[in-house]
Amino acid sequence: MLTADIPPNQSIYIQNLNEKVKKEELKRSLYCLFSQFGKILDVVALKTPKLRGQAWVAFSEVTAASNAVRQMQNFPFYDKPMRIQYAKAKSDCITKAEGTFVPKDKKRKQEEKVERKREEAQRPHTANGPTSQNGAPAPSFQPNGQEAMPPNNILFIQNLPHETTSPMLQYLFEQYPGFKEIRMIDAKPGIAFVEYEDDVQSSMSMQALQGFKITPQNPMVISFAKK
DNA sequence: AGCACA
Numbered sequence: 160m161l162t163a164d165i166p167p168n169q170s171i172y173i174q175n176l177n178e179k180v181k182k183e184e185l186k187r188s189l190y191c192l193f194s195q196f197g198k199i200l201d202v203v204a205l206k207t208p209k210l211r212g213q214a215w216v217a218f219s220e221v222t223a224a225s226n227a228v229r230q231m232q233n234f235p236f237y238d239k240p241m242r243i244q245y246a247k248a249k250s251d252c253i254t255k256a257e258g259t260f261v262p263k264d265k266k267r268k269q270e271e272k273v274e275r276k277r278e279e280a281q282r283p284h285t286a287n288g289p290t291s292q293n294g295a296p297a298p299s300f301q302p303n304g305q306e307a308m309p310p311n312n313i314l315f316i317q318n319l320p321h322e323t324t325s326p327m328l329q330y331l332f333e334q335y336p337g338f339k340e341i342r343m344i345d346a347k348p349g350i351a352f353v354e355y356e357d358d359v360q361s362s363m364s365m366q367a368l369q370g371f372k373i374t375p376q377n378p379m380v381i382s383f384a385k386k
Numbered sequence: 387a388g389c390a391c392a
Binding site: 174175201203204205207208209210211212213214215217244246250251263 | 388389391392
């Protein structure tokens with residue numbers, strides 16, 4: 160019931176977004192928030208009566224979309240839990256890249272073609288049970304090969320130069336809204352925890368500072384802390 | 387609730 164029966168797609172469809180947020184800000188925030196799952200090709204949001212409160216995020220990989228659908232389900236975003244599904248159709252940015260883009264006025268015809276094809280395809284074995292295509296989801300991985308943690312208001316920072324101090328980190332991380340504190344452990348150099356007021360704010364900061372180099376050899380590796 | 391590409 161919650162998970163609609165829509166086949167995987169590299170684009171996700173998000174609803175229950177806060178309609179008070181301006182379109183451009185919404186798109187930027189969605190971009191920041193979802194970049195943690197992989198490369199984003201496009202974010203689409205419209206404020207027309209029929210389409211407000213919804214958005215599409217097109218990823219370069221289906222696996223990124225899958226992780227996003229699972230992990231960000233009900234994520235509180237501007238005070239409202241996001242409802243995420245796979246998109247029903249390919250994004251224009253995808254079909255354009257594939258060379259199969261069909262301009263708007265011709266889309267209607269195209270859809271009819273597809274329907275006819277389906278009817279012809281008289282399924283040989285008529286198994287009409289629920290298609291459990293996502294029975295055993297593959298473990299989710301970040302682009303950097305790290306296992307993805309679910310969102311958390313606390314960030315885990317790795318690969319810091321050992322001489323890093325907490326004021327140095329504070330200087331960097333306090334630029335982003337919701338910053339609360341830095342925690343470092345003397346016995347464990349090279350890592351730190353950074354706390355924000357909520358998951359949205361920590362996600363924004365992660366996106367902004369991911370890979371930031373305190374020294375040329377030390378690109379920061381930022382993930383959500385374990386709960 | 388609402389699946390588009392202004």
